Amino acid sequence: MIDIFTQNWQTILNGFWVTILSSVIGLVGSLLLGTIFALLELAPSRSLRIIGTAFVEFFRNIPLLVITMFFYVVVSSSFKIGGFWSGTIGLILYTSAFIAECLRGGIASVDAGQMEGARSNGLTYTQAMTHIVLPQGFRLAIPSLGNQFINLVKNSSILSFVAGFDLMYQANVISGANLDPFNTYIIVGILYLLITASVSWVVKRLENRIGKEVIR
Amino acid sequence: MSAIIKFKDVDKYYGDFHALHDINLEIDAGETVVLIGPSGSGKSTLLRTINGLETIQKGSLVVDGADVSSSQTNLNQLRTDVGMVFQHFNLYNNKTILENIMLAPRLVLKRKPEENEKIAQQLLKRVDLSDQAPKYPAQLSGGQQQRIAIARSLAMDPKVLLFDEPTSALDPEMVGSVLSVMRDIAKNSDMTMLVVTHEMEFAQAVADRVIFMADGRIMEDEHTDTFFAHPKSERARKFLSQVEHH
Amino acid sequence: MSGAFSTSNVQYLLKGLGVTVGVSIISIIISFIAGSVLGIILYEKVPYFTKTVRLIVNTIRNLPLLLIIFFTYFALPKLGVELNAFSATVFAMSVFEATMVAEIIRGGLLSVGIGQTEGALSTGMNKVQTLWYIILPQALKRSIPPLISQFISLVKDTSLATAIVLPELMFRSQVIYGQNPKYMVPMFITIAALYFVVNYSLSLLAKWFDKRLV
Ligand SMILES: Nc1ncnc2c1ncn2[C@@H]1O[C@H](COP(=O)(O)OP(=O)(O)OP(=O)(O)O)[C@@H](O)[C@H]1O
Ligand SMILES: [Mg+2]
Numbered sequence: 001m002i003d004i005f006t007q008n009w010q011t012i013l014n015g016f017w018v019t020i021l022s023s024v025i026g027l028v029g030s031l032l033l034g035t036i037f038a039l040l041e042l043a044p045s046r047s048l049r050i051i052g053t054a055f056v057e058f059f060r061n062i063p064l065l066v067i068t069m070f071f072y073v074v075v076s077s078s079f080k081i082g083g084f085w086s087g088t089i090g091l092i093l094y095t096s097a098f099i100a101e102c103l104r105g106g107i108a109s110v111d112a113g114q115m116e117g118a119r120s121n122g123l124t125y126t127q128a129m130t131h132i133v134l135p136q137g138f139r140l141a142i143p144s145l146g147n148q149f150i151n152l153v154k155n156s157s158i159l160s161f162v163a164g165f166d167l168m169y170q171a172n173v174i175s176g177a178n179l180d181p182f183n184t185y186i187i188v189g190i191l192y193l194l195i196t197a198s199v200s201w202v203v204k205r206l207e208n209r210i211g212k213e214v215i216r
Numbered sequence: 217m218s219a220i221i222k223f224k225d226v227d228k229y230y231g232d233f234h235a236l237h238d239i240n241l242e243i244d245a246g247e248t249v250v251l252i253g254p255s256g257s258g259k260s261t262l263l264r265t266i267n268g269l270e271t272i273q274k275g276s277l278v279v280d281g282a283d284v285s286s287s288q289t290n291l292n293q294l295r296t297d298v299g300m301v302f303q304h305f306n307l308y309n310n311k312t313i314l315e316n317i318m319l320a321p322r323l324v325l326k327r328k329p330e331e332n333e334k335i336a337q338q339l340l341k342r343v344d345l346s347d348q349a350p351k352y353p354a355q356l357s358g359g360q361q362q363r364i365a366i367a368r369s370l371a372m373d374p375k376v377l378l379f380d381e382p383t384s385a386l387d388p389e390m391v392g393s394v395l396s397v398m399r400d401i402a403k404n405s406d407m408t409m410l411v412v413t414h415e416m417e418f419a420q421a422v423a424d425r426v427i428f429m430a431d432g433r434i435m436e437d438e439h440t441d442t443f444f445a446h447p448k449s450e451r452a453r454k455f456l457s458q459v460e461h462h
Numbered sequence: 463m464s465g466a467f468s469t470s471n472v473q474y475l476l477k478g479l480g481v482t483v484g485v486s487i488i489s490i491i492i493s494f495i496a497g498s499v500l501g502i503i504l505y506e507k508v509p510y511f512t513k514t515v516r517l518i519v520n521t522i523r524n525l526p527l528l529l530i531i532f533f534t535y536f537a538l539p540k541l542g543v544e545l546n547a548f549s550a551t552v553f554a555m556s557v558f559e560a561t562m563v564a565e566i567i568r569g570g571l572l573s574v575g576i577g578q579t580e581g582a583l584s585t586g587m588n589k590v591q592t593l594w595y596i597i598l599p600q601a602l603k604r605s606i607p608p609l610i611s612q613f614i615s616l617v618k619d620t621s622l623a624t625a626i627v628l629p630e631l632m633f634r635s636q637v638i639y640g641q642n643p644k645y646m647v648p649m650f651i652t653i654a655a656l657y658f659v660v661n662y663s664l665s666l667l668a669k670w671f672d673k674r675l676v
Contacts, residue, residue, distance in 0.1 A: 061661035062654045063618035065632060070650050073639070077646075117306030117365075120267055121320040122296035122372055131319060135310045150524065157526035161625065168528060181536040189525050189533075196524040 001183045008174050015170030016191055022088045022156045022166060023195070027149055029092035034099025035134075041104050044125065052100070059097035064158050067093055072162040087159035087166075091152060098148050106141030107133060139210050146203030150196050157192075167191060220245040220376060220408050221266060226275035228261055228432075235261045237433045239275070245375070248402045248409040250419040250440075253429035254455055259412045262429070263378050266410070267291075267298040280375055296324055299369030303381040305361040307353035313340070313364055314349040317371045325372065339367040343397050359390025363397050370401070377401070379411040391415070398422070416459055420444055428452045466645035471638050478634035479656055485551050485630065486617045492556040493616070494609070497563025498602075502593070504564055505571040519561045528622050530554045535626045551623040559616050566608045570601035603675060610668035614661045621657075631656060 005012065040052025059067070068090030076086060110133050118128035138145075160168035171188040175181035219242035228236035236258050243249055251259050264270040265277060268284050268291040277284045282294050308316050317336040321327040327335070340346045343363035345356075353361055362382055369377055379398065383391045395418050402409055402422045413419060419426060419440065426443040428436040430451050436443060447453045503515045522530070534557075535550040545553060574597050582592040621632040635653045639645040 057662065057665075058658065061614065061618075061665065062657045063621040063632065065621040065624065066650065066654055066657065069632075069636075070654075074646050074650060077643075111306075113302060113304055113306035114308065116269060117300075117302060117308065118320075120269065120295055120298075120300035120302075120306075121368060122292065122324040123320055124292050124324075127323050131323070132308050132310065139310075154524070154526040157528045160528065168526060168532075171529070172532070175536065180540075181532070182540045185529060185533045185537050189529055192526060192529065193521065193524050200524075 001187065004174065004178065004180065004183050004187055007178075008170075011170050011174060012167070012187070012191070015165065015167035015188075018084065018159070018165050019153070019156050019167040019192075020195065022084065022091065022159055022164065023153045025088050026091040026095060026152050026156060029088075030095035030099050030148075030152065033092060033096035034103060037096055037100035038103035038107065039129065039134075041100060042107060056097045056100050059093050060101070064090055064094045064155055065161060068158050068162060083159065083162035083164040086162045087156070087164040090158060091155060094155070095148060095152050098151070099145065102141045102144040102148060103137060105144065106139070107137030109140050110136045142203065142207055142210065146200065146207075149199050149203065153195050153199060154192070218245065219243060220280055221410070222276075222278045224276045224278075226265070226272050226277055228258075228265060228270065228272050235432050236265070236272070237431070239434060241427070241434060241437065243408060243410065245408050246406045247424050248422055249411070249425045249427060250423035251410060251412045251427045251429065252414070252416075252419065252455070252459075253435075257429040258432040259429055260380050261432075263300075263380050263410060263412055266376070266378060267295050267300055269300075292324075296320075296372055297374050298376045298378065299372055299374035300378045301362070301365050301369055301380065301382050303385050305353070305358070305365045305385075307361055307365055307368070309353055311352075312349065313345070313351055313353070313356070316353070316364060317368045320368070321371050335371060336367075339370055342370075342400070343367045344393070357390060358386045359393050362386065362390075362394045366394070366397055366401075374407065376408045376410070379409065379413070381412050381414070383413065383415060414459055416444075416456070428455070430455075466638065466642075466648040475631065475634050475638065475652070478629060478631040481548075481628065481630040482617070482620050482632075483660075485548065485555065485620045485623065485628070486613075488552050489555040489559060489616060489620075490613050492552070493559035493563050496556065496560040498567050500560060500564035501567025501571065502598075504568040506593075519564055522558060522561045523565070525558075527554070527558045527619055528625065530558050531622055531626060547623065547626045547628040550626060551620065551628050555616060555619065559612065562612050562615075563609065566605050566612060567601065569608075570605035571597060573604055574600045606675070607668045607672045610664055610671070614664050614668075617661055617664070618657065 037052050037056050040048050041056060043049055043052065068087050071081065071089050072083060072086035075081060081089070114132050114136065115128055118132045119125070123131070156166060157168035158164075159166035160172060163169065167188055171184055175184040178184065221241070221243040223239045223241040226236060226239040227234070228239075239262065251262065253259050261270055265272050265284065266279055268289075272285050275285070279294060280297050282289045284291075284294065307313075308319065311319060314333070314336055317339060318332050321332050321335070322329070337346065337349070340349060343366060345360055345363055345367075348356060348360060348364070353364070356364065366382075382398070383394050386394065395415060398409075398411070399418070399422055401407060411419075411423070423440045426436070426438055426440050427434055428443070428447070428449070428451075435449050436447065436452055438448075443452075444456075447456055500515060500519060503512055504519065506512065531551065531554040534545060534554040535547065538545065538550075578596055578600065579592055582596040583589070587595070620630055623630055624633040624636065627633065631653055635649040639649045
């Protein structure tokens with residue numbers, strides 16, 4: 001098993017790096033987009049709420065692979081975005097729908113008095129949301145957001161469908177060549193576990209730290 | 217003196233439920249008015265219509281020259297002039313005490329940082345909590361939190377201050393310190409105060425007028441001394457005797 | 463009719479929907495049963511046994527499903543386990559989803575709480591009776607909405623089996639638009655709509671249970 005690694009370490013590390021890169025971009029992008037969707041879903045205006053809900057329900061209920069292939073096959077024929085970006089954009093759109101749901105839950109469980117206090121204090125809805133309610137909603141949503149980030153890392157394997165050169169893709173390349181899928185997939189599995197375990201660890205720490213902050 | 221708050225034939229519904237009936241009420245600038253009445257009589261509702269937290273369905277309500285019931289009115293503007301203190305404080309959980317006081321002046325009034333902090337520190341001193349500035353709300357007792365909530369409202373330099381049962385969520389030994397801050401504001405400023413409370417001694421000592429509500433209606437609106445000496449309605453007499461035995 | 467929606471294409475695609483639904487239903491049944499057993503083991507804290515199960519569950523949960531599918535289809539034959547694309551998909555999905563179900567069931571059991579257990583034990587029931595008649599029914603009821611969400615993921619994830627050439631919906635749409643690039647957009651719209659209808663109906667069901675249970 002060790003010799004698979006020593007013989008292919010460059011390929012494996014390349015894939016590892018692409019998986020991490022795609023996950024990090026996916027995380028930042030889906031956090032931004034998911035926040036926007038959540039705010040739309042909770043907006044005072046009915047038409048904004050409908051737009052937000054439509055986006056979220058659409059991307060939550062179709063497979064990530066359909067979104068990704070759409071970008072790789074249809075969108076790529078007009079804009080040359082390639083496998084990496086097709087996969088990563090797919091990841092962002094798909095994950096943002098789930099993040100929106102987590103955040104919506106978090107924001108909904110912030111005490112209504114926080115909004116009322118801020119509005120009575122003269123803040124606009126937008127100011128009250130950005131300075132008071134949203135930050136608290138984020139904290140309450142951290143555990144469920146953590147789960148979404150782990151899913152995001154696992155889902156980044158979608159890149160292997162579109163020649164995204166991620167860890168999963170490289171695993172297929174290597175096992176195709178050395179005809180030892182058993183040990184190759186085990187090594188790659190260990191690397192995925194390394195990433196997902198690190199994410200879990202960071203989320204746990206974040207939870208504890210924020211738990212210790214006297215904020216309730 | 218001219219009225220700063222003017223209710224004319226106001227009705228308020230929550231869905232089908234008729235919460236305020238035909239409210240007519242004028243409050244002059246600088247007055248301190250106490251609002252009492254049994255639970256569910258509509259005191260909070262009345263208070264919350266004044267800064268637009270609740271909308272009215274009929275009649276007109278003019279606060280500081282602005283028609284609150286009109287969709288043209290800028291409620292944000294109005295709320296900078298009308299502060300509110302809540303039963304459960306509603307301090308910003310994610311901000312320190314100092315930030316709680318300084319946030320709205322910074323965002324809304326664009327107050328300069330040095331001036332903002334100076335005013336905040338003065339207010340902290342006024343409510344006797346200067347040493348708590350860096351803490352978070354959850355680290356303070358209820359009474360302390362309520363005094364901070366009052367300071368947060370005062371920082372906006374409002375013309376009107378609304379209090380919705382500011383002491384009823386507090387342990388008995390905390391009540392005094394909050395009432396004394398409120399008394400200080402009533403005596404030493406020209407702010408208009410409208411206070412919902414069950415503290416009758418406070419009402420007698422501080423209020424210019426007492427309004428008694430029941431079932432969504434104003435039953436009595438009298439000078440403080442007159443009200444306590446000769447409550448007109450049976451409902452008010454009964455209510456007073458219950459509160460006193462409390 | 464000819465073009466993207468010729469009769470033969472529509473029939474071909476609908477057969478794919480049949481495969482997708484078939485794989486989903488079988489995997490849901492297996493993963494529900496296996497996951498419930500695992501969930502009870504995680505909840506009951508059997509010495510050694512629970513720790514082992516916990517390790518296995520955590521490992522599988524934290525791997526990409528796609529990796530498990532590839533492993534099942536390409537690596538297991540090295541151990542003498544030869545599965546066709548359909549059985550390999552069902553096997554991989556059942557294993558993966560069972561660990562997800564286990565976590566949901568464990569959560570449900572925990573939320574029913576110690577009070578119910580003590581109440582039942584003090585009426586003279588033994589531990590197994592308590593679990594079977596009192597705790598498990600309540601826990602299952604509470605688990606329904608999150609289980610349905612999980613099964614929505616399962617339905618979507620069947621599309622991954624395209625990678626091992628299982629002729630399900632996604633795969634067949636690719637075959638059709640392979641005939642003619644003009645069919646691409648109609649095909650994507652069609653399969654997105656089909657997946658959406660199936661999953662959105664499931665999510666409405668979850669919402670309905672959610673409302674009814676509180
Ligand atoms: N958001 C709401 N939706 C529906 N009904 C409401 C709402 N808020 C208040 N009510 C009803 O309106 C009536 C008046 O309520 P309000 O809170 O103004 O009473 P209150 O005099 O402040 O009572 P308390 O002393 O208990 O605070 C009550 O019957 C209450 O149930
Ligand atoms: Mg009230």
